[in-house]
Amino acid sequence: VLTQSPLSSPVTIGQPASISCSSSQSLVNSAGNTYLSWLQQRPGQPPRLLIYRISNRFSGVPDRFSGSGAGTDFTLKISRVEAEDVGVYYCTQSTHFPYTFGQGTKLEIK
Amino acid sequence: QVQLVQSGVEVKRPGASVTLSCKTSGYPFINHPITWVRQAPGQGLEWVGWIKPSSGATNCAQNVLGRVTMTTDISTKTAFMELRTLTSDDTAVYYCAREVIGVTNGDFWGQGSLVIVSS
Numbered sequence: 645v646l647t648q649s650p651l652s653s654p655v656t657i658g659q660p661a662s663i664s665c666s667s668s669q670s671l672v673n674s675a676g677n678t679y680l681s682w683l684q685q686r687p688g689q690p691p692r693l694l695i696y697r698i699s700n701r702f703s704g705v706p707d708r709f710s711g712s713g714a715g716t717d718f719t720l721k722i723s724r725v726e727a728e729d730v731g732v733y734y735c736t737q738s739t740h741f742p743y744t745f746g747q748g749t750k751l752e753i754k
Numbered sequence: 755q756v757q758l759v760q761s762g763v764e765v766k767r768p769g770a771s772v773t774l775s776c777k778t779s780g781y782p783f784i785n786h787p788i789t790w791v792r793q794a795p796g797q798g799l800e801w802v803g804w805i806k807p808s809s810g811a812t813n814c815a816q817n818v819l820g821r822v823t824m825t826t827d828i829s830t831k832t833a834f835m836e837l838r839t840l841t842s843d844d845t846a847v848y849y850c851a852r853e854v855i856g857v858t859n860g861d862f863w864g865q866g867s868l869v870i871v872s873s
Binding site for chain 1: 791798801804816851860861
């Protein structure tokens with residue numbers, strides 16, 4: 645089970661935001677790899693990959709997005725929130741079957 | 755460029771079956787598993803299942819086990835998911851996504867297929 649916090653995050657434009665994702669079990673596989681990704685879903689859109697393998701930004705993702713963590717605890721940070729960042733953010737793991745998603749964190753502009 | 759294009763809206767009666775398609779292009783289809791994810795209205799993302807085109811191996815969530823069949827047609831680079839014995843709980847947008855083994859379970863996503871189950 646992946647548990648995200650907060651579930652809702654009102655943020656002022658230009659200010660930082662942080663989302664946590666905690667797993668009920670280690671997401672490190674027997675080869676020492678961790679398959680934890682972060683997705684963004686804007687209203688009415690399919691999910692979009694932001695971060696893979698904890699901290700790697702996907703192609704085209706702005707460098708204001710960063711990921712960190714290890715084992716069971718992970719964090720997505722946005723250094724300076726912009727209006728286009730509004731949406732729901734999900735962590736997801738593909739280390740173990742069944743793959744799972746966090747509940748989602750809704751990022752809103754104050 | 756990588757694209758996943760999904761079939762359209764489906765309206766089904768309870769107890770019926772639905773088959774969704776996910777036509778891919780822009781990459782070697784056989785090299786990447788396809789993940790199926792669904793999202794009920796106003797809810798979060800839920801993993802449904804996974805298929806590896808190179809071997810046909812599949813894995814699925816417990817709550818659809820026995821009701822879902824995932825297949826691929828390598829000649830048309832298309833993945834399919836059949837869900838049987840539909841209930842209102844299956845009403846959702848269903849997404850397919852390309853997995854990159856050893857990297858992530860979804861780097862490119864389809865636009866989604868809406869399935870409505872209603873009497």
